[in-house]
Amino acid sequence: MSSLFNVPRTVRLLAMMGVSLMLAACATGPDLDPTNGIYDPYETQNRKVHDLNRDLDRAIVRPAARAYGAVLPDEVENIVSNFATNLDQPGVLVNSLLQGDLRGSGISLTRFVMNSTIGIGGLIDAATELGLPQHDTDFGETLYVWGSDEGPYVELLLLGPSTARDAAGRAVDFFTNPLGYALDAPEKYYGTIAGGASALGTRDRFASTIDGVLYESADSYAQSRLIYLQNRRFKLGQDTANTAADPYEDPYDDPYAN
């Protein structure tokens, strides 16, 4: 076991956080499209990545997810997903603390302790069974809480839709989970592996929704961009329903309508 307080690593993490905060801060210039709240100056490049992601999904991810879902019983899929979620909790705890979210910190700490012990190392989500609410957050949200702008929309290779702020957050989240420092190889990779497997399970469970967006919509890029941004803003606590355009605003008295 390496030390939790590994100094060079901690310094590196703090530097990463600083850089990502600066990156996210530069990524302003909100040329938002007022009708749909989208700021996408890198659309040409993003569309290329999107096409590649879609090809990868068609060739590898979707078939793998289908096999994963078909081979494993639902109970085993749940165990994998519980295990991955539990190993993420220390990272959630760190981010909750960075956000000054004491309630969230308490929940993630309690969840991690309960599920790691009576939940047999995280295989069973005992905390949920006992009525403890779910709690999830990431460094992208921490950046949001710290006041950084969302920045332009970006589609990341393999990881899919994101924003400048969330992409920076993802990079930092490789380092925010204390388990990465507390565990040695190969244990420290268990979380990543379980996370990947759990993602396949999610891809399979929501197959009809994801296939609908990726393969049945007229513009899968525009569709996934819109869905991602709206859902992400909702999760950050922004009131998407209240800020949406009002369809009644012009049409009923539109001079061209008759």
Add this chain to the structure above:
Amino acid sequence: MTTPTQTKLTRRKALMFGFAASVVVAQPAWALSEAQARKLVDAVVRDINAVINSGKSEAGMIADFEQIFGRYADVPIMARYALGVESRTATKAQMTRFTKAFSGYISRKYGKRFREFIGGKIEVKSARAINAGYEIRCTAFLRGESPFEVTFLVSGKSGQDKFFNMFIEGINLLLTERTEIGALLDRRGGNIDQLTADLAKL
């Protein structure tokens, strides 16, 4: 015997009572109470569940769903918004045909996924007034899913309280349809008649 002063007072009181009463009576017209919101949502859920449990073929269920959609949703305003700026240059006849095609397209698209709704329920959490009408926040419980948030927007501007938009975990469904219709229209060089004809087949 009443003195003139007392009469005056009584009249003024009566006037005030009358005014207060009219405010109380008028209230339901502009503020949907939680109870009313619940009634509206419950009615839709009940009708959808009845269709699911009818044992009809998928085509039959989709036809029933289109009726429910027409009964509870302000389809003309939704179609107009989905079509976007093009709806300004469209003729009345074009809009009528497009609206009909849009209604069928939505019914098929969402009707196909009825199965996910089997055994599901929607609980109203709160209702409040917004610009166009009311916002009804609900929690949806579907089998094998974690509960998630669904928000309905309702307006009385068509003359009846009707749904005109729905948000699932923050995702604006009418806006996703506007994006989709916009992309379909672009592919057809902005030709609404071609779009309407093709929409009927989608």
